[in-house]
Amino acid sequence: MATVDVAGEASSSRFGPRTDGADLRVTIGEPLRLAILVGREPANVAAAHAVALGANADVVLVQSAGGVGTLIDRAMALREAAPDAVLVVADRGDKTGIVELIEALRLGRGGSSRPLALLVAAEEGVRARITASASPMPVEAIPDPTKARSRESIVARLRALRRGGGEVVLRDEAIEAAARSLAAASGRATLLVDVSGSSTSLVLARADGGLLAAHSHLGIGSGADRVVARSGLDRVRRWIPRPIDGPALLERVFNRARWPDAIAPSVLTLALEMSLARESVAHLLRDARQAGLDEAALRSPQWIVATGALARFPRPAQTAIVVIDALAPEGTQLIARERPNALVVAGAIGTRSSAVDLTDTTDDLALVTTLWPARTASVSVTDATGTIEERVARGAFFLIPTDGAVRLELLPPPRGSKAPRHAAQSLALGVIVDARGRPLELPPRDAERLPTLARWYAAVAGLPIDEGSL
Amino acid sequence: VSWRFGEWRAAHALPLGASQHAPVGQAVRAGDIVAAGTTYGTPVRVQTARRLGVGRADVERVLRVPVGAEVERGALLARTGRRFVRAVSAPVDGRIVHVRGDGDLELAPVVDRWTVRSTLDGLVTASDDTQVTVEGAAWGLQGVAGYGPDAVGELTLAVGGPAEELHPSRIDVRQRERILIGGARGGAESITRAHACGVAGVIAGAVPAGGLRVMFGDDVGAHGRPARDDAPTVLCLLGFGHAPLPAEIFEPLATLAGSRAAIHTASARLFVFALSSALQIGARPASVALHSDWGALRPLVGAASLAEVTFPSEVTTSAVVTADGPIPAANVRALA
Numbered sequence: 001m002a003t004v005d006v007a008g009e010a011s012s013s014r015f016g017p018r019t020d021g022a023d024l025r026v027t028i029g030e031p032l033r034l035a036i037l038v039g040r041e042p043a044n045v046a047a048a049h050a051v052a053l054g055a056n057a058d059v060v061l062v063q064s065a066g067g068v069g070t071l072i073d074r075a076m077a078l079r080e081a082a083p084d085a086v087l088v089v090a091d092r093g094d095k096t097g098i099v100e101l102i103e104a105l106r107l108g109r110g111g112s113s114r115p116l117a118l119l120v121a122a123e124e125g126v127r128a129r130i131t132a133s134a135s136p137m138p139v140e141a142i143p144d145p146t147k148a149r150s151r152e153s154i155v156a157r158l159r160a161l162r163r164g165g166g167e168v169v170l171r172d173e174a175i176e177a178a179a180r181s182l183a184a185a186s187g188r189a190t191l192l193v194d195v196s197g198s199s200t201s202l203v204l205a206r207a208d209g210g211l212l213a214a215h216s217h218l219g220i221g222s223g224a225d226r227v228v229a230r231s232g233l234d235r236v237r238r239w240i241p242r243p244i245d246g247p248a249l250l251e252r253v254f255n256r257a258r259w260p261d262a263i264a265p266s267v268l269t270l271a272l273e274m275s276l277a278r279e280s281v282a283h284l285l286r287d288a289r290q291a292g293l294d295e296a297a298l299r300s301p302q303w304i305v306a307t308g309a310l311a312r313f314p315r316p317a318q319t320a321i322v323v324i325d326a327l328a329p330e331g332t333q334l335i336a337r338e339r340p341n342a343l344v345v346a347g348a349i350g351t352r353s354s355a356v357d358l359t360d361t362t363d364d365l366a367l368v369t370t371l372w373p374a375r376t377a378s379v380s381v382t383d384a385t386g387t388i389e390e391r392v393a394r395g396a397f398f399l400i401p402t403d404g405a406v407r408l409e410l411l412p413p414p415r416g417s418k419a420p421r422h423a424a425q426s427l428a429l430g431v432i433v434d435a436r437g438r439p440l441e442l443p444p445r446d447a448e449r450l451p452t453l454a455r456w457y458a459a460v461a462g463l464p465i466d467e468g469s470l
Numbered sequence: 471v472s473w474r475f476g477e478w479r480a481a482h483a484l485p486l487g488a489s490q491h492a493p494v495g496q497a498v499r500a501g502d503i504v505a506a507g508t509t510y511g512t513p514v515r516v517q518t519a520r521r522l523g524v525g526r527a528d529v530e531r532v533l534r535v536p537v538g539a540e541v542e543r544g545a546l547l548a549r550t551g552r553r554f555v556r557a558v559s560a561p562v563d564g565r566i567v568h569v570r571g572d573g574d575l576e577l578a579p580v581v582d583r584w585t586v587r588s589t590l591d592g593l594v595t596a597s598d599d600t601q602v603t604v605e606g607a608a609w610g611l612q613g614v615a616g617y618g619p620d621a622v623g624e625l626t627l628a629v630g631g632p633a634e635e636l637h638p639s640r641i642d643v644r645q646r647e648r649i650l651i652g653g654a655r656g657g658a659e660s661i662t663r664a665h666a667c668g669v670a671g672v673i674a675g676a677v678p679a680g681g682l683r684v685m686f687g688d689d690v691g692a693h694g695r696p697a698r699d700d701a702p703t704v705l706c707l708l709g710f711g712h713a714p715l716p717a718e719i720f721e722p723l724a725t726l727a728g729s730r731a732a733i734h735t736a737s738a739r740l741f742v743f744a745l746s747s748a749l750q751i752g753a754r755p756a757s758v759a760l761h762s763d764w765g766a767l768r769p770l771v772g773a774a775s776l777a778e779v780t781f782p783s784e785v786t787t788s789a790v791v792t793a794d795g796p797i798p799a800a801n802v803r804a805l806a
Contacts, residue, residue, distance in 0.1 A: 070512050070513060071513050071568070071576055072486070072510045072511075072512070072513050072567070072578055075486055075568075076485070076486045079485065079486050079600070082483075099571065102571070103568065103570050103571065103576075106568075106571075107486070107567065107568045107576075108486060109600070110486075110488070110598070110599040110600045111598045111599050111600065112598060112599075112600040112601070113598060114600075129571070132526070132571045132572075133570070133571030133572075134571075135571065224692075225691040225692040225693065226691065229688075229689045229690075229691055246680065247678060247679065247680025247681075248765060250679040250680055250683070250710075251678060251679045251680070251710045251711035251764075251765050251766075252711075252763065252764040252765050253679070253692070254679040254691075254692035254709070254710040255692075255709045255710050255711065255760060255764045255765070255766075255767070256764055257691070257692035257693070258614045258615065258692050258693075258709055258710075259709070259760050259764075259801065259803070261800050262760055262764070262798075262800055262801050263781075263785055263787050263798035263800045263801055264764075264781075264783050264785060265762045265781035265782065265783055265785065265797070265798050265801070266762045266763050266781070266782050266783055267782055267783055268763050269762070269763060269764050269783065270783035270784075270785070272764070314783060314784035314785055315784065464782070464783075464784060
């Protein structure tokens with residue numbers, strides 16, 4: 001069995017029999033600053049963003065051939081952005097617009113000796129013009145990123161830049177390999193939701209080998225301030241189940257961002273981590289939608305497995321409620337979480353070998369069913385203790401604890417389907433019924449928001465707030 | 471975050487339009503200009519290669535002024551031929567900023583001028599039109615985040631002790647062009663007042679994150695924001711919110727008050743130009759702990775022991791047990 005080091009924000013943990021060193025090392029990789037220069041075609045813009053999400057690159061600048069601004073404005077923006085790589089996606093037949101952007105790139109770069117990877121997807125004639133305008137910067141031709149298979153090769157090229165010359169397994173590669181292995185072993189469409197201090201990943205693997213992946217440098221640690229900058233402080237604050245003013249919350253977020261591997265000792269800080277995890281995932285999901293990835297598929301897999309910090313919240317219910325709130329899944333899913341770093345380690349091994357041992361890597365937490373009944377509906381849950389039938393009204397959110405193997409039935413069945421039955425083996429929590437509606441909305445005013453949140457947390461015993469420790 | 475005397479390196483990024491930069495090997499002092507240039511207005515494209523009937527590769531050969539030169543309207547830019555002359559002249563006053571891939575020139579009017587100053591005493595070790603790097607010896611203190619433009623000035627104590635907050639009432643125009651040493655906290659009001667009074671920069675244990683948003687915009691983060699525009703210069707030494715400085719940090723600052731100093735915001739460092747013998751640094755580094763709700767930091771003083779503790783969040787982890795209660799070991803940092 002291989003020994004794997006998994007890097008955290010400031011330290012690393014070793015898994016495996018060796019004590020003298022590791023066979024593999026999993027890291028977040030070097031940050032890659034990516035500038036996107038793209039034509040006017042929305043499909044090209046989306047494809048460029050999909051490449052960035054696939055490669056976990058930080059998009060520092062997007063310039064479109066159809067955008068406004070002079071050559072100087074564009075060159076200044078490119079100088080300020082200081083990209084490590086530039087992804088150029090030219091529209092079919094459009095030379096003028098994209099060449100203008102390349103001229104701005106060369107002007108902005110000046111005589112810099114800093115290495116820059118200039119990746120160009122364009123027809124041959126356009127590429128020749130780009131090469132002439134970019135000279136003396138070397139141009140690398142890449143395939144059309146609007147095709148999924150082409151994107152994989154571009155992502156591989158960008159990931160090579162993130163390795164920084166070291167022989168490491170990138171965390172996102174390990175997560176993808178783990179998702180593939182789980183889907184192949186279980187025969188189910190499997191979504192891995194990974195949140196760490198400085199990265200967030202959503203990887204959907206299908207049993208047929210298909211893969212949908214999005215990664216970002218949002219996180220609950222050093223990436224926490226990015227979550228606030230991108231999603232807005234209010235979106236993070238709305239999940240905190242007590243009144244807290246924005247500046248006070250911001251201080252906590254900033255301190256966490258500059259304190260690698262900090263532990264959440266209080267309920268408030270734990271609630272903040274959960275809140276940051278929700279918004280990291282939700283924001284990545286929005287990015288994925290804008291990049292043209294299949295958001296509906298990401299929201300409705302058969303099996304959702306949480307990994308990283310998301311899987312290490314003290315209570316299983318905390319992992320489950322964060323996943324449900326962030327993904328707002330539809331239909332019925334089984335939610336599980338990895339044992340500490342078990343799937344990341346298995347995935348790292350999976351990047352080098354096809355023999356991946358997935359035994360004892362995950363714990364099933366809950367069967368989650370989402371409904372929005374037109375009239376009163378019921379769920380029937382059968383476990384080792386017998387059958388329970390619960391009525392479900394709109395707005396309801398509750399947990400039915402179970403013991404042993406579980407069978408879930410919706411009554412009446414959703415329109416157009418037979419009475420669906422869902423089964424699972426032993427669950428740490430039980431069956432969670434979510435009839436809060438989609439999209440999931442929280443009241444804006446504290447007077448209504450706090451009781452609503454308290455009710456949701458209490459329904460799954462998600463936080464020790466009843467003890468007055470928040 | 472710790473004091474160290476040694477060789478430091480400071481890279482100074484240059485904006486677009488550098489017209490001169492210090493050559494490699496030049497000796498500079500903090501505050502000296504290491505690069506100068508111009509800010510451009512809307513550029514004008516001047517047809518050159520096609521008009522002169524030359525290829526792109528030959529454009530620079532036929533130019534009568536080099537790229538980067540400032541020219542007046544009507545000035546001859548390029549010319550070919552002897553008997554049948556073809557020439558290109560400048561349509562506006564400005565600088566030749568760029569030769570395009572097709573051989574056309576971009577001429578941009580000059581709307582402003584800028585300079586970049588060194589933040590170290592030392593030698594220029596790398597220099598091009600995008601960055602000038604200076605290396606030299608100084609006392610250095612690494613902070614967690616720097617905001618605003620670089621600053622150079624005399625280090626001045628503006629608080630009575632390491633736990634005091636920098637009050638606006640203690641700031642006036644007599645502190646112009648100085649770097650103020652705040653204590654546990656430099657609020658937005660103090661910092662903006664200092665900026666209005668011409669103070670070069672403010673360093674403090676912590677700065678309120680909300681105040682940073684007020685001063686630098688809503689997208690400001692915890693990892694600093696170097697800038698070149700007219701904005702306050704702020705160096706957070708420990709974190710955000712409130713952070714009394716440990717004696718190991720504050721006492722040397724007080725000792726060095728009156729010395730020439732500089733803040734390099736991109737690397738979040740304070741450089742103080744004093745003799746290496748000016749300070750005696752103890753072998754044992756200070757320790758700082760993150761407050762249980764992450765809203766502040768505090769120096770860890772007094773005896774402490776290690777134990778496995780379950781916190782109110784139900785996280786069980788190794789903890790440093792102090793007289794004030796246990797702190798997760800991961801939330802205690804030695805300022806080595």
